[in-house]
Amino acid sequence: MSTLAERLRELRGQLTQLALGRVLGVSVPLISSWERGAVPPPERLNDYARYFAQAKPGPKLPRLGELSGDEHQAYEKLRRDLNRLRGSVEDEPEVPHPLRFPPGQAITIVSSELPGFIREQFGDVSKPQGPDYVDAYKYADLDALIELLSFVRGMNPSNPTLVGVPRELSTDDLTAAHLIVLGGVDFNEVTEAVMDDLSHVPVKQLRRATFQDTGAFSVAWADGRRSEFVPKLLPDQHGTSLREDVAQYLRAPNPYNRERTLSFFNGMYSRGSYGVVRALTDPEIHRRNATYVDRRFRGADTYSIVCRVKIVANEVVVPDWTVDDIRLHEWPEVERDRSGGAAIQ
Template identity: 45%
Template structure:
């Protein structure tokens, strides 16, 4: 068997298995699959052949969508359902299958380009499965908002002079920090994950993969980065004004404001819906590392932005949406609704049009 065969066999075998055995009582012909995917029968045959070609990643998206649900076949006709029409179970099946096919494709490309022999490599960090997975061993820094000193003075055990001092009490967005830190450690087991506030940053922290947690009012690093990168979205946090807390989207000469939804005033104020902001782009201080921002008008919006990519029920679905929507983008962002029901944050499902308030991307030039 040739090196070229070795590189393609695992993926080609899996594609054949999906078509012929995924539904044992209903095998799919190459003609039926070609009709659904909008490609020719010879191309389907080539992808399934040991000596054939490796399908592009966009085609694996449609493969995963097709085999995620039996509704892809109806009355002898085949089609690919959009993610927005899938049930939660179907969307989860799509994400799981896409992750598998993406890994097999990466292995095929890696083995082909390196000329290495042998079967599939051991499990490893899969960069396209999870936006919060990074390169093996590459350092990550979380820069978290810090509670103002006058507010920390009101928190028990927040003073370092106390015997029961708890250092984490100086950080805001603790729910988000706890959730995010645990996920980053699990997803990047060989990477150092450092926690910093804007007040105790070191120079080397800024050239790692950066994850900024919290808004422009409490997080100076977020405010500074948003001034350096060109975005069509800005956060306005003038809490002294009745309508001074919102995200503003600029499109040409038009602007649109997205406000959190609240009920009541003063001490009886209740948050019913927050606005979450998620951004991914290149770290301006190190082009080989990334910049990620999870933000919201309130702490629950920050938590919603984090949970969109850590909640086990939604993270694969949301990651799949990001990959399908922004795979070729240099940077991208999403504003999304975050509902609060019974004082509990409901994880946003980015595949739903009603959940997304605005999205944008910057194309990669020269590719």
């Protein structure tokens, strides 16, 4: 019986590692490492299966919907075989991932921008005239942006991806692309505009009156109740530490072009934004959360999850949306029918 590495070399055949890397959106050293025994993540094996299931593989990775009936059967068989060799048999069909977009379609990541009075504290590296100027210091949620950008590009290798703060982006950047908006109303004016456009979603982020305030997410329940979810801050020997943030993941049609999507990741603090991004990018959690989203919101074009982001030993714990206590509010809500069953509102 062949090993996974041998099977990957066999599939590549006469195709160069460079050509395959371009199709999959990965580097030649990474392809080489997989063919020498390193273990690819399951989503990469699914990409292998989609590509080599084609009767005549071309220069691009096809969508599942672009495969013929015979090719789709070949894809399912090859995907199971590769995952079996990897040691993770997956008999269920591939679950759609919220951050996988149709090939070739543009993606724009709109990041929050740090205010000038905060950037000034970084010294010369934040000043354009300085010899050691670092442009990336303008981003308010840099950890979340780095995590998100690498994952989105890896999952969508043929999609042009643009990153910028609101002042840098044109109307075309917002209307012609799948929008991914990162960060809250305090530092991201696109977030504020989008939330106004999505007024039917019963979740609002409350602005912080001062920089010292925690802010909150306000939600309106279907039964008329209102709740405010606030971060948990505790005093310690260094001042105040964040013990638990509150964050929102929202998916909707792009309000400026309904043929594209909007994905919204926002915590009250930067680590909340990072945690809710990791919910859909972390290698151990993202497939589980993507499966939960697919099953819970199937058929809904607009949905929202407000969740806890716990901080333990100063490290972000990735939210697991399958745990009831982690989810604070979901919309559309689930209501109980008279027989005791659950029905989506």
